[in-house]
Amino acid sequence: MFSTRLLMTCAAIGVGSGIVFTVAGFVNGIVAAAAPIVYGLSIGVYFLPGVIAQSLLRRPGVALITSLIAGLVGSAVNPAFIMRYLATGLAIGLLQELPFAVSKYRYWRAWVFYVSAAVMGVVFGGGVFIAVGMEHFVGWANLVYFGLFAVSPVLFTWLGRVIAAGLNKTGVARGIQHDVDRRSHSSGSRRAHPLPMTAA
Amino acid sequence: MPATALTLDQVRIRHADRSAHTPDGVTLHVDSGEVVLLLGPSGCGKSTAALAMNGLVPHAIPADLEGSVTVCGVDAARSTTAQLAEHVAMVFQDPDAQIVTESVLDDVCFALENMLLPVDEVLARAESALRTVGLWHRRDDSPDVLSGGARQRLAIACALAMRTAVLVLDEPTANLDPSGSADVYAVLRRVVADGTRSVVLIEHDVDAALPIVDRVVVLDREGRTAFSGTPRDVIAGHADEIASLGVWLPTATAVAQRLASAGIDLGTVPLTMPELTEAMRNTDLPEPSVDVTERPHGERLISIRDLTVSRGERTLLDRVSLDVHTGDFLAIIGANGAGKTTLIQAMTGIARPPKRHVELAGIDAATRDTRALAQRAGFVFQNPEHQFVANSVADELAYGLHVHGASSGRRLDDAEIAERVERMLARLGLSEHRDVHPFLLSGGQKRRLSVGTALIVGAPILALDEPTFGQDRERADELMAMLSDLRDAGSTIIVVSHDMQLVAEYASRVVVLADGAIAADGPTGSILSDNTLLQRNSLRQPPLARAMSELADPAWHRVTRLADLPEPLR
């Protein structure tokens, strides 16, 4: 169901954001050590590939593939950390698929992106919470720490959607995009351009 | 009667979001073993037709396709591109976009592995294909370290290894220098020698292509088949019509046409340079009057002193010193990788040179003030896509006017901008594409737009990196005439070009670069007549000069430009 063009488009987005990952990786390390409490702020960068791919293409699976490729490429620059990048890519990519899978990938309005980004931020923060063990923090610190995990994905979701809107104008995704709203009343026939898939 | 390998029957293709069909009714039969050259003006749909031959249009590129495409008896509409790959292999224009893997050998094997061939067979075919194109000894290299020409030969090897009945090549040498493209044609000659493979070739450089083709098909502006037949029938029989479509004629034919209009009848229509020389030897020729008056130098506009540019370990430019004067038409020539692009970008400040080595119309080219730079020099990139910054053709042209205002620096209001944009659109032949995204234009259209964006600002210096590649004759002539006019109006033009004929026709001065240093600098005539100098730098004399040097009368040896030929009669 994925045409080669769709796959390679995901790859290009993934590589572009994967390069951002490697930069973010350095920054993250410094932040984590110096001020662990604002670590959450930088975590949102890992949401970028999926958000760009989903807002641009609006198709099932693109977030997962794009995120994974971003992780893979991030690790090409820094091979020692391949596990870290791949695991992050896989986890976030899967999480990003969920909210749209609920509507059978027919409904792609902005609010879904933002709400799910906030929820995922909290979920992700929870994971890191256990790993890092911030239970020792004083109360207000916990609040800031968790809050930033929720805010950061929303922030980067916004950024990703701005980028995707810019890309949309260049027409590079014509023919592989789906509509924002394809629920039954508008039915599948309203795709931007009917595109017979190359090879299954 | 040989079997038909490929048939296009009344094929009309309309790209998604476009109103016109390009092509609009192409009909083409390619017999097995036949080599067909497809000609047509820029934007008529040659590339689109090529993509339909293996189903990429409409399967991968959204478009409406009417009519039928049949490959080896298979209806292209009913099978996937991957299935059609059993029968058709493709070579595209951009060598970089055809590399998928990390090594030369892997890349050739890629298609064969997809075709599920056993490993032994994969390796055997890959080896023979790489040997054919002369890259077997580089099989373990990364494609990145190959030269442009070698990369394109790699793409051809990838196609050859598939052993398909049909091979389609879309401007395979457009990005290459003369020696790279000569290498590619040497390979193609070997490929078609045994006559087992049908080839469809799209190529603007007719001189290079003609020797290997059996049949020529010419499309008109709408992309309908206009003429089809042997090269001689088509070109000799319809030279005027083809020229008026704006398609390149072979240089020899163009010369004969020009002579005919001057009242000199050669008796035959030559297609190749030897034929032309032969015909001219047998004809009474008048004395040519070659105009060798040189224009006086204007004042110094760009001055480069001891410019050295290095990247990492490599020295790209080595202590270059050069002056450019107002009104110069300077051509920079040299082999692939000689540093031409580096030089033209440094001298116009596009790539910031080291401080205080380049003075550009009164400012240091290393300045950070990009507005000041852009007001002094317009730049046209080697790859037109690189310079587009807006989302539609019209916006692209308006952008410069918004940033810079009129050439006097006055801000322009929207109506004025719109009017200037309209005029430029008309001049570039892009009026009907005004709302299209620049990326979606045909190759030639993109090139024209990129020139337009530089022209519209009206900077006194215009620098162009390979301005005419991929252009049809009409557009190239038009562009060069535009540059000549600008020069007459006082502009200074700098071009980088591999097209020696173009350099001969228009440049007043030529700089030859070799390994980042200036190997020669002088008036066009004296540089282009120095054959040893040119050959030392993997360059060649322009075809016209080469043909004329074979004539007996030494007065004709000085003829290097079409303009030097006898004037047409009124």
Add this chain to the structure above:
Amino acid sequence: MTGTDAAQTRPAATRPAARRSLQTLNPLATIAATLPVIVVLVFTRDILTPAVFIGIAYLLLLTGTRMTSRRLILLLVALPVAAAVLTVGFGLWTDSSDLDHSVELLRIGDYRLFLSAFEVGAATALRLVSILSLALLTGLTSSGPDMVRSAVAHLRVPYRVGYAALASYRFVPRFRYELDVIRKAHRARGARGGRGPIAALRRTIGYIVPLLASAIRHAERVSLSMDARAFGAHPTRTERYEVPLRVRDVVFVVVLWVVAAVTIIGIRIL
């Protein structure tokens, strides 16, 4: 003739010569071996457990993988420094209200710093470093492409996706080149210049869209070329580079699991 050539033309990465023991493992085996241990480590809170696993990981890394100076710096300098910095960092941040207050290190006004806070910090730091060093077992013994091939061969990842990933490696250097060109193009067109971080930031954002657009454009052309070369014609494709799962992979996984279990249980009992 072809057979011998085939052997000669294998790229260095798959040549069996001179590989250290861990590098002959399938990348999936190293993941399978370390992943459960990492999960367990996430939930530990003491200092000893992560310390022991750091020891085990370092032992394997230093004996079983090819060491370069960069890697040695990573293992012997970067990670210890990171552990120290994290210890201090977490130590300072830790809420010490219900910790042991017997050893006080510092008192500034209301703020009191206890040794126990640093113990918590050290535990956290070591936990992170131990997770990282186990992950390095995969990172330092396998390459991304091998991982992809292996996932295609053994995890049922569709090969079309795998190959898209492999092909995307080629985009990395291209991005650098494109960025350079786009920067020049903006300069040529007289786009807004200006100094300072804000101008730089605005410029960077202005580059992202054209950069991605031209990357996608390039990707599209590559995909045309891939389709034209029969990509996806069949449900499978010939694979010249095998990444088999062998007995030694299974042995490695089982041994590591057993060692880990014994260690963890041992520390709990003692």
